[in-house]
Amino acid sequence: ASVSQARDDNAKCKKTTVAILGGGMAGVAAAQALSNSSIHDFVIIEYRDTLGGRVAHTDFGKAPNGKPYTVELGANWVQGLGSPGGPENPVWTFAKKWNLKNTYSDYSSILTYNETGYVDYSSLLDEFENLYNDASEAAGVLLTQNGQDQTARTGFALAGWRPKIDDMARQAVEWWEWDWEDAYAPDESSFIFGVAGENLTFNQFSDENNFVWDQRGYSRIIIKEASTFLKDNDPRVQFNSIVTNVTYSDDGVTIYKEDGSCVSAAYAICTFSLGVLQNNAVSFSPKFPDWKKTAIEKFTMGTYTKIFLQFNETFWPRDTQYFLYADPTTRGYYPVWQSLSAPGFIPESNIIFVTVVSQEAYRVERQSDEQTKEEVMAVLRQMYPDLDIPEPTAFMYPRWSTTPWAHGSYSNWPPSTTLEMHENLRANVDRLWFAGEATSAEYFGFLHGAWFEGRDAAEQIAALLGDKCANISDTSEDCGNRRYYEKLYGSSPLADYSVFDGWSVSSFYESS
């Protein structure tokens, strides 16, 4: 839709003050912040038939009573809980408030394997963690001194961790320590911001991760929190509504849906995932300015795929939470296995699941269930060569990379990133604002990042609507639009391109 067409349509569109695009954690946090600012004229436009977004569960397998279990396809942990007297992760606050069932993830409850079966290489976990502390300090120096960003690979190597290409045990350990969280390898991740992100969640709140196994689903906390300010079947929530175009200006925003209807708003907050933005699943008019397009293409959207298996018995060690497998040829090939049968989880479930990310996730997501099941079963039979492992009674996995409302799992910062680049992802264009996991500089990839960003965008819009400044911290205020950087700079001014820096020829040859 063109801007002029938008003006014509405006008359027919449902009017609202703030349109919230997406009903995941960020969208619900935004709606709550608006309600708290006494702005009740908003709508939430959501693709799916429920709130929660990437906090999504499904039925799986069968319990002894014949009913299926609930397993989480997306977010599964509350990450970084909080310490007495210190700040608390808001997701942890909600988990306690709504009695979400969850259990401490004990990462020392782990057994290590390779293609010959159980082999104890768990001491390598301590080796990595000790070196990681040195790497983390070095990343802190780069951050505070405006040093050039590196890959996490470089940062680790300088701290003394450089697994040989054929050292599959160390490769598996590294995957467990890094790829499993970032959904990308250290070579593909920002050193400064990867380490900072880890620090801000696990050192600010606490280093605990609690795994959610609530049979009502993890999204319960989002739905329950929403119920504190939304009515049952609140007409302000538009489910099964696919946004196809967003037309924005400095007067307002018009949102067009697949069913032909539209909403015209004074402001809009787009909480669609970075994957949705990168895949042009929604069109924006006018086209985004270059600084915004560059930011969208700069950051990366990871894929994290959990593959669930149920058996008629728990043949793996009952008391252990994690099993790490080092494949002899392929790094990241079905590496981390998690038991839902472990004590404190769902002991009678006989469910185990294995996670793959990045290239392995793309490969697995393109395969048929049958192909993947064969590969997974072959790995299990290598891990337990002395057992006669039966076929699973249930098998299932999602395909996040092609899910049309997500296009991936969560975002990551690639190497050679700057905070300015990221601010461009976060900044509004005219009356169209952005929020969500990916716009969080401090907590990208995490559910709490989505919550903070939804709240912040709504508070800033509420301030604009009230002709005030938003209190963005105890000490500072923010008025008006978000900052953005029209031009981003590297660190080699043109004057460096001379013989003195090994550049003796012209940089400007024309193609013939």
Ligand SMILES: Cc1cc2nc3c(=O)[nH]c(=O)nc-3n(C[C@H](O)[C@H](O)[C@H](O)COP(=O)(O)OP(=O)(O)OC[C@H]3O[C@@H](n4cnc5c(N)ncnc54)[C@H](O)[C@@H]3O)c2cc1C
């Ligand atoms: C596999 C996986 C594992 C994860 N594990 C964890 C974890 O353990 N701990 C943790 O803290 N975080 C985890 N995360 C990340 C966490 O789930 C996200 O950070 C968070 O849910 C993002 O919330 P959001 O509101 O930013 O985005 P979303 O939840 O994606 O919300 C955006 C909403 O927009 C809707 N939408 C998209 N396109 C359209 C359209 N065209 N029209 C209308 N609506 C649309 C979507 O349906 C969605 O509801 C995981 C994510 C995944 C996928």
